[in-house]
Amino acid sequence: MSDTIIELRNISKQYRNPDGGMVDALYPADLSIYAGEFFTLLGPSGCGKSTTLRIMAGFEAATSGDILIKNQSMLKVPAYHRPVNMVFQDYALFPHLTIAKNVEFGLEMKKVPKSEREDRVQAALDMVQLNGLERRKPNQLSGGQRQRVALARALVNEPSVLLLDEPLGALDLKLRRAMQAELKQLQQQVGITFVYVTHDQEEALAMSDRIAVMDGGRYLQVDTPQEIYEHPSTRFVADFIGETNFISATLNSHVADLANVQIGSQAVGVVYRANGIYPGDEVTLAIRPEKLRLEQNANGTELPQLTGTLEQAMYLGTDTRFVVRMETGESLVVREQNQMVNDFRPTIGDAVQVQFTAEDARILTD
Amino acid sequence: MTNNRLRNLPGYVYLALVLIFLYLPIALLFVLSFNDSAVMAFPLRGFTWHWYQELLGAGELWQATRNSFIVAFVSAFFATLLGAMAAFAIVRYRFRWRDSLLALSSIPLVMPSIVLGAGLLILFRSLMGFELSLGLITASHILISIPACMLIVMARLAGFSKNLEEAAMDLGATPWQTLLRVTLPISLPALLAAFLVAFTTSFDEYAMTTLITGTETTLPVYLYSMLRFPRKLPIVLALGSIIIVGTSVIIILAEWLRSADTTANKNSAVEVDR
Ligand SMILES: Nc1ncnc2c1ncn2[C@@H]1O[C@H](COP(=O)(O)OP(=O)(O)OP(=O)(O)O)[C@@H](O)[C@H]1O
Ligand SMILES: [Mg+2]
Numbered sequence: 001m002s003d004t005i006i007e008l009r010n011i012s013k014q015y016r017n018p019d020g021g022m023v024d025a026l027y028p029a030d031l032s033i034y035a036g037e038f039f040t041l042l043g044p045s046g047c048g049k050s051t052t053l054r055i056m057a058g059f060e061a062a063t064s065g066d067i068l069i070k071n072q073s074m075l076k077v078p079a080y081h082r083p084v085n086m087v088f089q090d091y092a093l094f095p096h097l098t099i100a101k102n103v104e105f106g107l108e109m110k111k112v113p114k115s116e117r118e119d120r121v122q123a124a125l126d127m128v129q130l131n132g133l134e135r136r137k138p139n140q141l142s143g144g145q146r147q148r149v150a151l152a153r154a155l156v157n158e159p160s161v162l163l164l165d166e167p168l169g170a171l172d173l174k175l176r177r178a179m180q181a182e183l184k185q186l187q188q189q190v191g192i193t194f195v196y197v198t199h200d201q202e203e204a205l206a207m208s209d210r211i212a213v214m215d216g217g218r219y220l221q222v223d224t225p226q227e228i229y230e231h232p233s234t235r236f237v238a239d240f241i242g243e244t245n246f247i248s249a250t251l252n253s254h255v256a257d258l259a260n261v262q263i264g265s266q267a268v269g270v271v272y273r274a275n276g277i278y279p280g281d282e283v284t285l286a287i288r289p290e291k292l293r294l295e296q297n298a299n300g301t302e303l304p305q306l307t308g309t310l311e312q313a314m315y316l317g318t319d320t321r322f323v324v325r326m327e328t329g330e331s332l333v334v335r336e337q338n339q340m341v342n343d344f345r346p347t348i349g350d351a352v353q354v355q356f357t358a359e360d361a362r363i364l365t366d
Numbered sequence: 367m368t369n370n371r372l373r374n375l376p377g378y379v380y381l382a383l384v385l386i387f388l389y390l391p392i393a394l395l396f397v398l399s400f401n402d403s404a405v406m407a408f409p410l411r412g413f414t415w416h417w418y419q420e421l422l423g424a425g426e427l428w429q430a431t432r433n434s435f436i437v438a439f440v441s442a443f444f445a446t447l448l449g450a451m452a453a454f455a456i457v458r459y460r461f462r463w464r465d466s467l468l469a470l471s472s473i474p475l476v477m478p479s480i481v482l483g484a485g486l487l488i489l490f491r492s493l494m495g496f497e498l499s500l501g502l503i504t505a506s507h508i509l510i511s512i513p514a515c516m517l518i519v520m521a522r523l524a525g526f527s528k529n530l531e532e533a534a535m536d537l538g539a540t541p542w543q544t545l546l547r548v549t550l551p552i553s554l555p556a557l558l559a560a561f562l563v564a565f566t567t568s569f570d571e572y573a574m575t576t577l578i579t580g581t582e583t584t585l586p587v588y589l590y591s592m593l594r595f596p597r598k599l600p601i602v603l604a605l606g607s608i609i610i611v612g613t614s615v616i617i618i619l620a621e622w623l624r625s626a627d628t629t630a631n632k633n634s635a636v637e638v639d640r
Contacts, residue, residue, distance in 0.1 A: 095530075
């Protein structure tokens with residue numbers, strides 16, 4: 001594993017409300033960010049993403065714990081001496097300065113010689129393809145251009161870590177998608193560690209090397225996009241990232257890695273490698289819609305399968321989205337790719353079998 | 367087109383009436399200041415520079431004018447400074463008595479200044495035993511101007527995000543550098559506006575000032591005392607005309623600068639959209 005560049009040790013944060021009460025914005029937790037990675041903090045509004053970022057930047061003091069950047073404690077280091085730079089959601093460009101002066105600001109503060117400053121400003125503006133706009137003021141730029149200025153202004157300082165707080169939040173969808181690709185490419189090009197905040201799960205999956213899924217001031221799961229998508233650790237994570245079917249079940253038996261659960265009148269086997277569940281326990285089965293398959297009959301397969309009635313079919317171009325009502329009353333979403341050679345085309349009201357592979361279902365206990 | 371104009375006619379008449387009522391008194395002041403008569407009445411008697419010449423020799427009047435400018439300048443400076451500091455505290459920090467302070471500091475805005483003047487007179491003379499002086503007048507003017515200055519600066523600060531200051535620090539600026547390079551330049555228009563408001567408040571103030579005037583006084587108080595000498599009244603008109611011309615020039619200049627600035631911005635914004 002690569003070197004750790006930012007380490008949060010037992011960090012927590014409580015805000016004091018104006019009425020004197022305390023708000024727990026972050027519960028004590030550890031978090032390590034590795035040098036050169038694209039790390040994303042993902043979670044719904046108010047879960048503590050910005051708070052985490054602001055503690056790293058030095059705008060907010062942690063209530064407990066320590067924060068290390070490049071193995072040095074930052075507790076006593078003010079924001080203006082930390083080797084990190086931030087890109088704000090509203091860009092926070094200085095309205096009274098030109099684009100060139102905005103980008104030069106950090107270098108000027110660090111007393112970089114004038115000639116070197118000019119070269120570096122030019123290079124930074126080149127990098128974000130903004131040359132020619134040096135003399136404009138921020139209010140004379142479009143949203144996307146401002147976004148680039150904010151990036152250039154931070155990157156020109158060659159920080160160890162770049163912190164980005166929903167940097168694409170103010171852009172329209174099309175520009176957003178374009179900038180995602182560009183940002184990712186930029187990050188690989190400069191090789192700087194990015195800590196990126198977003199509440200858009202697609203964005204997080206597409207861009208990140210690792211994601212921390214947050215909720216209510218806790219880091220629920222910290223892992224690669226693939227791991228988080230395919231092996232969500234909690235119901236919240238499974239639900240927040242992509243679409244998931246949740247099926248209530250009761251555990252019949254758990255032998256070696258194979259659990260047998262009861263769903264209505266049917267018993268199905270799924271893989272469960274951890275311990276701590278016992279026969280009779282109420283559990284939840286989580287399975288992605290694209291991991292389910294529709295079949296007409298219970299054809300003597302050994303695959304786990306559930307019986308139900310087709311309730312809805314929605315043609316979506318590359319795939320079709322089916323909703324199946326199971327005997328238990330719960331409904332399942334199934335997504336199947338529209339292949340040319342598809343023998344089975346059920347119609348609404350048909351009795352169908354929903355099949356899956358034992359490895360693709362997850363047992364969640366929360 | 368013509369139809370439209372006709373339909374708007376009542377509007378134009380209304381506008382004309384408003385302008386006449388606003389500017390007729392000022393125009394009269396001008397006209398009468400050149401009238402060759404000590405009696406301010408029509409018909410006009412003929413053109414004269416006489417009153418302007420007498421104005422040159424009116425020492426006390428100049429003294430009062432000079433006092434007014436000094437008091438207005440000094441009090442506006444300190445009112446802006448203190449008002450801005452209060453505004454920063456209220457906008458930037460959440461502290462215990464924040465709301466109460468905000469409410470409390472607005473009271474001088476609505477309190478009749480004659481009442482305040484009486485209170486100050488008692489405070490200065492009876493309790494503190496000060497001799498009445500221009501210094502005390504200045505201090506009182508600072509007091510009444512602070513709330514307006516504070517509110518003006520607060521409005522501007524509320525509009526500019528705290529992120530700007532954080533961005534500056536993030537880029538390596540110390541708190542001092544942040545103040546000088548970011549906060550002050552951005553709040554400059556508001557500071558100037560606050561200064562102007564405080565300046566005119568002080569320059570205008572009569573009711574309170576007259577109560578705490580000692581041997582030396584400001585222009586409004588002096589002018590009022592001069593009403594006892596009707597023969598000298600046209601000199602006052604001459605002075606008034608000069609002040610009006612002076613302030614008009616300043617206001618027109620400022621407005622011209624401001625609009626030149628905004629049109630520049632608009633033009634290039636259009637360019638970007640294309
Ligand atoms: N200055 C503050 N004073 C009091 N409470 C605060 C303050 N800043 C944040 N909080 C609270 O702390 C919690 C976490 O806030 P934070 O800004 O980190 O959320 P976030 O994940 O960035 O949300 P969003 O996606 O909406 O930006 C929220 O409940 C918020 O109300
Ligand atoms: Mg946030």
